[in-house]
Amino acid sequence: MKKYKALFHVDEKEKIMLVLKNMANLLNDLGEDEVEVALVGNSEGIALMYQSSEYKEKVEALYKKGISFAACANTMKEKKLNKEDLLEFAYIVPSGVGEIVKKQAQGYFYIRP
Template sequence: MQSVIHLVSGDGSEQQTALAIARNLLDDESGTIDDVAVVAQAGGIEAITAGGNEEEQVRSLIDDGVPFKACSNTLDVMDLDESDLIDGIETVPEGAVEVTRLQNEGYAYMRP
């Protein structure tokens, strides 16, 4: 099974929950979870910004193989550059399109 977590909220509690879910899925011992991905857009971009409150947790997930994808449209709207993101985060043109693409590939959608 594969899961995509849609990180869209600027609320710190929701961001922490989303990252905790990613960690729980990654650490699942049943062997049924193959891949976990995180797509950030809108206020969720804050969680993947370098120097942010969630940087350590995001870095740990990236180091453990979880791909993080940031919406380029959101970066433009928020006047951010790719260099403002935590190292290792990929940008995609549109976050919603990326989530839809992953769902089409069989990823289960999750949004805390």
């Protein structure tokens, strides 16, 4: 079992690059074997999980290091998106804020740059 748990939240497109850098820095600092990292994207932040995302390479590299990526179903419905619009490893949660509450109840530290 990993020693630490971190939950990143992004809901602004302008913060996507910062969130990606923060997650990479956390893995480098604490070590991939020591920290479990998850990301919840909603509103404009969901854009980092688009198949057509300009961040695709960075997101895929972080996924390969064990980071999970959750997309808000409410945002997807609002933006008329389907699962096929997202990177194949992104999973959909009923609501981004609900997922944040669940993860915090599981001991994740909440980080919103």
